[in-house]
Amino acid sequence: MNTCLAPCPVVFDLDGTLIDSAPDIHAAVNAVLRAQHTAPLTLDQVRSFIGGGVDLLWRRVIAATDLPVEAHRDLVASFMVRYHEATALTRLYPNVAESLGVLADRGYPLGLCTNKPTGPTMAILDHFGLTRLFGAIVCGDSLPQKKPDPAPLWAAFRGLGASPDRPRGVYVGDSEFDAECAANAGVPFLLFTLGYRKSGIEDMQHTGRFDDFAQLPLLVEENVPVT
Numbered sequence: 001m002n003t004c005l006a007p008c009p010v011v012f013d014l015d016g017t018l019i020d021s022a023p024d025i026h027a028a029v030n031a032v033l034r035a036q037h038t039a040p041l042t043l044d045q046v047r048s049f050i051g052g053g054v055d056l057l058w059r060r061v062i063a064a065t066d067l068p069v070e071a072h073r074d075l076v077a078s079f080m081v082r083y084h085e086a087t088a089l090t091r092l093y094p095n096v097a098e099s100l101g102v103l104a105d106r107g108y109p110l111g112l113c114t115n116k117p118t119g120p121t122m123a124i125l126d127h128f129g130l131t132r133l134f135g136a137i138v139c140g141d142s143l144p145q146k147k148p149d150p151a152p153l154w155a156a157f158r159g160l161g162a163s164p165d166r167p168r169g170v171y172v173g174d175s176e177f178d179a180e181c182a183a184n185a186g187v188p189f190l191l192f193t194l195g196y197r198k199s200g201i202e203d204m205q206h207t208g209r210f211d212d213f214a215q216l217p218l219l220v221e222e223n224v225p226v227t
């Protein structure tokens with residue numbers, strides 16, 4: 001039973017969960033491809049590459065083009081120059097800001113655990129005025145490990161004061177990386193069904209699911225009781 005003596009921490013994924021960032025990532029990818037005189041990829045293609053961090057994103061982009069594998073490091077470097085500014089096309093999903101505010105007002109410590117690098121993550125959080133809501137922020141370059149390794153998620157819970165041996169709380173995400181990470185960490189997983197998952201909902205291990213952030217505060221209360 002996942003019980004806490006006070007409101008349990010709630011840790012969130014970022015891309016495809018709190019924000020629809022695929023349009024900005026798509027634009028930055030195609031700007032790099034254009035500079036390489038390579039045909040652009042579609043938004044659906046790039047959206048399907050998001051979730052495992054920038055290195056994996058570019059391994060997948062290279063595999064979808066005729067670019068040489070050896071170009072990976074230079075392509076990532078060119079992309080990162082653009083990625084830091086990539087906020088113009090990104091949107092919060094509906095009711096995200098309201099839902100985070102309700103959870104914070106009810107005393108739930110909020111954290112972030114994303115495979116996105118620190119620079120673009122902080123640029124996005126600052127852009128939307130969300131930074132102050134999170135007591136712990138773990139990014140793709142914060143640790144040697146990325147999701148679905150449990151280490152980043154454990155780090156986020158520890159940053160919110162949860163005991164390192166048994167982090168109590170709940171993880172909210174959209175992708176297979178998140179579901180597997182929560183399972184590896186032994187933490188209940190709440191699946192946002194309108195994110196970037198490629199699997200069927202029934203094929204993803206989850207404790208609860210939602211398609212509107214307005215539903216989240218009640219779902220958290222149902223899955224993270226306070227005793």
Ligand SMILES: O=C(O)COP(=O)(O)O
Pocket residue numbers: 013014015016050051052053054113114115116117140147175
């Ligand atoms: O793949 C990324 O870079 C970010 O993905 P995440 O925020 O869903 O972890």
Ligand SMILES: [Mg+2]
Pocket residue numbers: 013014015016017051173174175178195196
């Ligand atoms: Mg995600």
